[in-house]
Amino acid sequence: MEAAAAALKPVINVAAICGSLRKASYNRGLLRAAMKLSTESIEGMKINYIDISPLPLINTDLEVDGTYPPVVEAxxxxILEADSILFASPEYNYSVATPLKNAIDWSSRPPNVWAGKPAAIISSGGGFGGGRAQYHLRQIGVFLDLHFINKPEFFLNAFQPPAKFDIEGNLIDADAEERIKKVLLALQAFTLLHKGKC
Known part of the structure; x- marks a missing residue:
């Protein structure tokens, strides 16, 4: 009976997007940690990493008869098929990174495929841990009709001792992992509420 109940539990599909293209990016490390957590300790959540590096710079000249380049269409x-979005947003010059803004802009072209999606943001960096970029991303989300969870927020200063990441950019901080888990659980609950399944 328990197995049957577990089988009926709705599974939400989360699209994970990293704003940094660097292989050892700390923000990409946050997403790897989130994916591991979702597999090992959060029932009913599947996180799929989506690579934004192949996307060309946005240029409406590439739009032909209402269609987009194949890589953009894919x-x-x-994004359209995802139930919700998890952004890992580095901070460049007090704002979101260019690759992330480019991905956002391509997917906001008609029809806007971000519209109505629940979302969450995690970030790592110096100082405020990417907080300014998060606030800019939330502002962008207003126009896109993205619905961000308000709390818990997740900012991580990557450079304040003790070390938070290993040399390959993998998260090694247990407290940070627990905080990411709380973000994921909040995103899961908000997504199910949004979909009318709880």
């Missing part, structure tokens, strides 16, 4: 479809 990216947009993945």
């Amino acid at each position: 990216f947009r479809q993945k």
Whole structure:
């Protein structure tokens, strides 16, 4: 009976997007940790990493008869099919990174595939841990009709001792992992509420 109940538990599909293209990016490390947590300790959540590096710089000259380049169409479809979005947003010059803004802009072209999606943000960096970029991303989300969870927030100063990441950019801080888990649980609950399944 318990197995049957577990089988009926709705599974939400989360699209995970990292704003940094660097392989050892700390923000990408946060997403790897989130994916591991979702597999090992959060029932009913599947996180799929979506690579934004193949996307060309946005240029409406590439739009032909209402269609987009194949790589853009594929990216947009993945966003459309996701139940919710998990952004890992580095901070560049007090704002979101160019690759992330580019991905956002491509998917906001008609029809806007971000519209109505629940979302959460995690970030790592110096100082405020990417907080300014998060606030800019939330502002962008207003126009996109993204619905961000308000709490818990997750900012991580990557450079304040003790070390938070290993040399390959993997998260090694247990407290940070627990905080990411709380973000994921909040995103899961908000997504299910949004979908009318709880």
